[in-house]
Amino acid sequence: MTNTATPSATTPWVVGVDLGGTNVRLALYRDLLQAHAERLARPGQIMPPPAYTLMHREQVGDKRDAASVAVRLAAGIERLLADAGVSDALVPVGVGIAAMLRGFEGDVANSPNLGWRDEPFGRMLADALGPRRPVRLYNDVNAIVYGEYGYGAGVGAADVLGVFVGTGIGGGLVAEDRLIEGASNCAVEIGHVKVDLRPNAPLCGCGGRGCLEAFAGGRNLQDRLREELAAGQPSVILGLAGSVEQVTPGDLDQAAAQDDAYALAMYDDLVPKIASTLANAVFVLNPSRLILGGGMLMRMPVLRQRIIEDVPRYLTKAQIEPLSIVETQLEEDAGLLGSALLAAERLATPL
Amino acid sequence: MTNTATPSATTPWVVGVDLGGTNVRLALYRDLLQAHAERLARPGQIMPPPAYTLMHREQVGDKRDAASVAVRLAAGIERLLADAGVSDALVPVGVGIAAMLRGFEGDVANSPNLGWRDEPFGRMLADALGPRRPVRLYNDVNAIVYGEYGYGAGVGAADVLGVFVGTGIGGGLVAEDRLIEGASNCAVEIGHVKVDLRPNAPLCGCGGRGCLEAFAGGRNLQDRLREELAAGQPSVILGLAGSVEQVTPGDLDQAAAQDDAYALAMYDDLVPKIASTLANAVFVLNPSRLILGGGMLMRMPVLRQRIIEDVPRYLTKAQIEPLSIVETQLEEDAGLLGSALLAAERLATPL
Numbered sequence A, B: 001m002t003n004t005a006t007p008s009a010t011t012p013w014v015v016g017v018d019l020g021g022t023n024v025r026l027a028l029y030r031d032l033l034q035a036h037a038e039r040l041a042r043p044g045q046i047m048p049p050p051a052y053t054l055m056h057r058e059q060v061g062d063k064r065d066a067a068s069v070a071v072r073l074a075a076g077i078e079r080l081l082a083d084a085g086v087s088d089a090l091v092p093v094g095v096g097i098a099a100m101l102r103g104f105e106g107d108v109a110n111s112p113n114l115g116w117r118d119e120p121f122g123r124m125l126a127d128a129l130g131p132r133r134p135v136r137l138y139n140d141v142n143a144i145v146y147g148e149y150g151y152g153a154g155v156g157a158a159d160v161l162g163v164f165v166g167t168g169i170g171g172g173l174v175a176e177d178r179l180i181e182g183a184s185n186c187a188v189e190i191g192h193v194k195v196d197l198r199p200n201a202p203l204c205g206c207g208g209r210g211c212l213e214a215f216a217g218g219r220n221l222q223d224r225l226r227e228e229l230a231a232g233q234p235s236v237i238l239g240l241a242g243s244v245e246q247v248t249p250g251d252l253d254q255a256a257a258q259d260d261a262y263a264l265a266m267y268d269d270l271v272p273k274i275a276s277t278l279a280n281a282v283f284v285l286n287p288s289r290l291i292l293g294g295g296m297l298m299r300m301p302v303l304r305q306r307i308i309e310d311v312p313r314y315l316t317k318a319q320i321e322p323l324s325i326v327e328t329q330l331e332e333d334a335g336l337l338g339s340a341l342l343a344a345e346r347l348a349t350p351l
Helices: A032-038 A064-081 A121-129 A140-151 A212-216 A218-230 A237-241 A249-257 A263-286 A301-314 A333-347 B032-041 B066-083 B123-131 B140-151 B214-215 B218-230 B237-241 B249-257 B263-287 B301-315 B334-347
Strands: A013-019 A023-028 A056-057 A094-095 A110-111 A116-119 A134-139 A160-165 A168-173 A288-293 A322-327 B013-019 B025-028 B052-059 B093-097 B108-111 B114-120 B135-139 B160-164 B167-173 B291-292 B324-327
Touching: A013 A064, A013 A140, A013 A333, A023 A064, A023 A333, A032 A168, A032 A333, A056 A064, A064 A121, A064 A322, A094 A140, A094 A333, A121 A134, A121 B135, A134 A333, A134 B263, A140 A160, A140 A168, A140 A249, A140 A263, A160 A263, A168 A212, A168 A263, A168 A322, A168 B140, A212 A218, A218 A237, A218 A249, A237 A249, A249 A263, A249 A322, A249 B123, A249 B263, A263 A301, A263 B263, A322 B052, A322 B108, B013 B066, B013 B140, B013 B334, B025 B066, B025 B334, B066 B123, B066 B140, B066 B160, B093 B123, B093 B263, B093 B334, B114 B123, B123 B214, B135 B334, B140 B160, B140 B167, B140 B291, B140 B334, B167 B214, B167 B263, B214 B263, B218 B237, B218 B249, B237 B249, B249 B263, B249 B291, B249 B301, B263 B301, B291 B301, B301 B324
Parallel strands: A013 A094, A094 A134, A160 A288, A288 A322, B013 B093, B093 B135, B160 B291, B291 B324
Antiparallel strands: A013 A023, A023 A056, A110 A116, A160 A168, B013 B025, B025 B052, B108 B114, B160 B167
């Protein structure tokens, strides 16, 4: 964004924002960099994540065009700062957003949750906030992984790959203790790795075909389940869910736990697609920690376990030896903390 | 290695080694870090790569067990230093080796060219060299990519992925101006990404099945060509090569240039496997420069061009916009320079 070219002056405050499709959460932290310096000085030790000074939870609201959301979010940030009595302070803002970003100027290439394509949301937000609030957008999973790296499932590891399966599939990477953002702020778009090269492979929300997300993203998987069950596919899933309209991927997992033939056949197809994609990323990145999480995957213990067991099958000893595959720990605060920490590190100089 | 725990004292000298299956080249550089600091101060500018003070080329020799090679290589390094009159100096040594490494202590997990598996070659070499020659092993392609990043096809880019197709397939990654080594020194083992999940997929030298290298590595591709042509497969390749025993992947490329049906069908299978693997790595790493090279690929212009054209097909605008796909520039000196530079940066403190 235009007002982030140089680090801002010293400030003890920073705001982290988690902007989802329905809710937006905003948290104000104080002295986050000092807390994080203590954290880095004790790499293997479990330490509680830094607590926010104040947190607000709001609705994204009905007017969902990028300009309207930018103006409302800016007002929400000012309300948070006013409630904390720090309106006059210089406060960097890190915004985690479920979107494929494009560059570091705040362009959102694609956000299915918000229904945006090619929106200069970061610039709109920067304009609405003014120069006393330097702001930068982060992919939500990048922010979550950075939080988990510092204070959750990544503690003790310098090379962390996190992959989260929710409505969509996203990832984040820390290499040698640094978040890797990529040349245009869209590193680890692992949901769009191609797992099916056939010309008629399923279409993905990104416009491509055969993406992992087209098979294993929560929205696409749920659509497929409902469609196949509505078409008469026999399975215990319908009994578990009550009706086709209520079927979720969680029901598929319960059915797999009961050895339902349809569920097991679907896992025989899905597990290698997901696990080989994870293993292929491990071949490229050689992390010591692979963190799995996300709303859908955390409600599917059978699938999760099968993935964790399948990943090493594709690897060699050189990749397996240093690697632990673990589950996310911090839940919903990881993204708030991660985006605040990134903003503190990159938009402010410590006091 | 045991003698590299702390950076050595200040020294103007550093040795880079390129250890192949047949030849070993050793180069002595002076003041490499100072030259590189000037290079980094002019990121976009073309500058000639730093020249070595002295270079030796030797044979690996017939006794090829790891211990024998370590002793001979140590003697070769001492000859180089003696010829340059700097035997008394403290000199860090960076060795680029065509191998999958395991950890930072010099363990070679697998080197098909040298016929090694699980050899503690780095420790053997460190023992033979003694404490005045701190030494570290690098994957050869990591070293090449680091050289190309600094002085060749990567100039001007901070995020560089290099993929080299020769006898095998390897890669290297620079992210935000740092070589990414991974948690156990085997980042970007991209040749072992799985492109075929069938249980009967072709076996790879790594012990796995369905690796990209099993299809597109020079040795495996050549074996397949010779086998299919010996079995009577019609193609212009035999006429080009003279006999089955002389067929190389280069002949396949010439046949493809002549619209040979067999060659074109093989490319229709190979190109998507290679290009989608590259694109999937781009989804993960989001580089601004993708460098293609390697002995086999550089002798196959038709294949190279088809790969370069196919990669963007799998990507979205967000990954394509910042990306240039280019060919390697420095030829055989890239690896010498890269391993010397890595050793200078990581094993020595500058004068």
